[in-house]
Amino acid sequence: MYLPNIAIAGATGLVGRTMLDILKEKKIRYSSIRLLASSRSAGQHININDEQHTVQELNKDSFQDIDIALFSCGGDTSKKYAPIAVQSGAIVIDNSSAWRMHPNVPLVVPEVNSSSIPSEAGIIANPNCSTIQLVVALRPIHALFGLKKVICSTYQSISGAGQSGVDRLQAELQDPSLNKGKRIAFSTLFHQYQSNGRTDEENKMLNETRKIMDIPELDISVTCVRLPILGGHAESIWLETEKPIEIELLKRKFDEEEGIVFSDNFHSNEYPTPETAAGQDPVFISRLKTDPVFTNGLSMWVVADNLRKGAATNAVQIAENIISNRTSTL
Amino acid sequence: MYLPNIAIAGATGLVGRTMLDILKEKKIRYSSIRLLASSRSAGQHININDEQHTVQELNKDSFQDIDIALFSCGGDTSKKYAPIAVQSGAIVIDNSSAWRMHPNVPLVVPEVNSSSIPSEAGIIANPNCSTIQLVVALRPIHALFGLKKVICSTYQSISGAGQSGVDRLQAELQDPSLNKGKRIAFSTLFHQYQSNGRTDEENKMLNETRKIMDIPELDISVTCVRLPILGGHAESIWLETEKPIEIELLKRKFDEEEGIVFSDNFHSNEYPTPETAAGQDPVFISRLKTDPVFTNGLSMWVVADNLRKGAATNAVQIAENIISNRTSTL
Numbered sequence: 001m002y003l004p005n006i007a008i009a010g011a012t013g014l015v016g017r018t019m020l021d022i023l024k025e026k027k028i029r030y031s032s033i034r035l036l037a038s039s040r041s042a043g044q045h046i047n048i049n050d051e052q053h054t055v056q057e058l059n060k061d062s063f064q065d066i067d068i069a070l071f072s073c074g075g076d077t078s079k080k081y082a083p084i085a086v087q088s089g090a091i092v093i094d095n096s097s098a099w100r101m102h103p104n105v106p107l108v109v110p111e112v113n114s115s116s117i118p119s120e121a122g123i124i125a126n127p128n129c130s131t132i133q134l135v136v137a138l139r140p141i142h143a144l145f146g147l148k149k150v151i152c153s154t155y156q157s158i159s160g161a162g163q164s165g166v167d168r169l170q171a172e173l174q175d176p177s178l179n180k181g182k183r184i185a186f187s188t189l190f191h192q193y194q195s196n197g198r199t200d201e202e203n204k205m206l207n208e209t210r211k212i213m214d215i216p217e218l219d220i221s222v223t224c225v226r227l228p229i230l231g232g233h234a235e236s237i238w239l240e241t242e243k244p245i246e247i248e249l250l251k252r253k254f255d256e257e258e259g260i261v262f263s264d265n266f267h268s269n270e271y272p273t274p275e276t277a278a279g280q281d282p283v284f285i286s287r288l289k290t291d292p293v294f295t296n297g298l299s300m301w302v303v304a305d306n307l308r309k310g311a312a313t314n315a316v317q318i319a320e321n322i323i324s325n326r327t328s329t330l
Numbered sequence: 331m332y333l334p335n336i337a338i339a340g341a342t343g344l345v346g347r348t349m350l351d352i353l354k355e356k357k358i359r360y361s362s363i364r365l366l367a368s369s370r371s372a373g374q375h376i377n378i379n380d381e382q383h384t385v386q387e388l389n390k391d392s393f394q395d396i397d398i399a400l401f402s403c404g405g406d407t408s409k410k411y412a413p414i415a416v417q418s419g420a421i422v423i424d425n426s427s428a429w430r431m432h433p434n435v436p437l438v439v440p441e442v443n444s445s446s447i448p449s450e451a452g453i454i455a456n457p458n459c460s461t462i463q464l465v466v467a468l469r470p471i472h473a474l475f476g477l478k479k480v481i482c483s484t485y486q487s488i489s490g491a492g493q494s495g496v497d498r499l500q501a502e503l504q505d506p507s508l509n510k511g512k513r514i515a516f517s518t519l520f521h522q523y524q525s526n527g528r529t530d531e532e533n534k535m536l537n538e539t540r541k542i543m544d545i546p547e548l549d550i551s552v553t554c555v556r557l558p559i560l561g562g563h564a565e566s567i568w569l570e571t572e573k574p575i576e577i578e579l580l581k582r583k584f585d586e587e588e589g590i591v592f593s594d595n596f597h598s599n600e601y602p603t604p605e606t607a608a609g610q611d612p613v614f615i616s617r618l619k620t621d622p623v624f625t626n627g628l629s630m631w632v633v634a635d636n637l638r639k640g641a642a643t644n645a646v647q648i649a650e651n652i653i654s655n656r657t658s659t660l
Contacts, residue, residue, distance in 0.1 A: 155485070190601045274517045
């Protein structure tokens with residue numbers, strides 16, 4: 001069995017800590033693990049399987065002997081250190097947006113395009129949280145009926161803004177005078193606008209969905225909204241397909257897919273919410289129905305834990321794939 | 331000047347109290363005002379213009395000499411008492427869903443169909459909160475370019491479920507063990523499902539939008555979601571029109587419309603939120619852009635205070651129209 005040396009860059013952040021949880025839950029075996037963070041967090045102690053690890057400051061020598069480096073420490077840090085890690089011989093799985101649209105960097109959701117995972121040192125990009133759960137839901141539909149148009153409104157957890165977002169929400173809930181006019185508590189927020197009138201998050205969803213699904217011309221439009229919710233992102237999705245939709249066939253397909261929990265029990269008023277998804281790895285799909293607003297139309301509600309399947313779980317799944325591929329060629 | 335005798339049925343509820351605020355703010359003049367509620371709330375005292383009024387128990391004699399009765403006390407009570415009030419000679423403006431789809435009952439948003447307001451005793455229905463802000467935004471678009479398709483995801487305040495909804499949210503924020511699996515705090519909720527796979531709120535939006543806009547065959551699809559937000563409902567909307575959209579013409583039209591505040595300053599990262607709308611009467615429209623997902627496509631973000639324009643303000647506007655019509659025929 002191939003037992004890699006693993007590094008986690010950004011080990012003390014929300015996603016980094018979730019990566020550690022998931023490595024443990026999935027019982028990923030490795031030779032060694034190295035925890036890395038900025039100078040501010042270096043020196044912290046983190047217990048893994050009853051063994052105390054000290055977080056080291058990320059620097060250019062951090063990746064010696066590392067085989068797989070999981071990065072979740074912001075775009076600028078990834079831009080600087082991912083190439084250094086690759087130079088040292090590592091495969092980098094990067095959770096920032098820095099490399100996602102680079103033409104030579106695969107952007108991977110294992111359920112959709114695991115064949116893009118390289119076997120050599122290099123950078124693999126982990127997609128945006130909202131994109132991951134969207135493409136997991138879209139892939140079986142595209143395979144069966146051919147995607148033509150996608151419309152999506154997101155209901156996103158403030159935890160997508162990291163620990164500081166969660167702290168901000170809690171502070172605002174305690175103090176109604178904080179951040180007047182720009183509150184997330186009891187209100188909604190958009191992400192940062194960009195020059196095309198979309199937000200950064202909306203542009204990511206458009207570009208990344210097209211790249212992962214390999215449909216460069218996909219007609220897709222999204223509105224991304226941050227909310228005072230925790231535990232997961234939700235998405236209200238409409239789509240049009242090339243072929244007529246056979247809804248019972250699609251339900252069976254969703255039932256069979258690994259990584260998807262499909263529920264169809266709206267008669268009992270039960271449906272997945274961010275609370276349902278919290279701490280869970282699957283993408284939850286419900287409220288599936290053909291929709292007369294399009295000729296071959298469908299609508300659905302898709303929820304996933306944005307820190308897990310939307311970030312850490314997807315990254316660890318990519319690492320699992322690499323380990324499994326290398327084990328099979330030993 | 332015509333000075334009516336006004337009754338408010340449901341005067342102690344969230345919407346009833348907001349109706350009283352708005353009557354005062356709009357300086358509506360009347361001969362007398364009678365506050366009505368269930369036996370549970372009867373006997374409470376409410377100050378209006380420094381005069382103390384005692385809430386009376388709603389019964390079959392409550393509407394003697396009443397000219398205009400504003401109802402906000404639930405569908406069953408409206409079904410029972412609205413005909414009794416009409417029998418007594420009143421015009422009823424009913425905020426429940428009881429009468430909205432009745433073929434002989436006008437369903438009125440003054441910006442859209444004020445000509446449907448009758449001059450004689452009868453029932454006028456006040457539409458669903460999410461529907462009102464939607465049709466205010468759609469009407470100028472329909473007038474200019476002809477509506478063909480509408481897709482809408484709602485982001486709805488829990489105050490749409492009344493004071494008990496707000497109390498529930500506050501209780502859950504205090505106690506994380508409350509209502510496990512069905513929490514609104516930090517999560518999302520749907521309304522009650524109905525047999526067609528849509529929720530009651532979704533069916534209301536479909537049917538009421540078609541009726542108010544007088545487009546019985548409008549292709550419209552909505553997903554309605556309740557959120558732990560206060561101050562207003564938001565809506566993420568896509569639509570397709572018959573004619574090509576002239577976006578600058580539409581912006582000027584929105585700028586001119588009474589009851590609409592249009593903002594187009596996404597470059598400064600400013601946009602209306604439920605916090606913006608809280609305590610305000612207009613419908614706030616922003617993020618307006620042509621959208622390539624449809625041939626003649628448009629998307630926008632629409633926010634309004636669901637207790638005001640979505641309920642109380644719209645009802646009082648209807649009353650204002652009645653008073654103004656009767657004054658002009660005196």
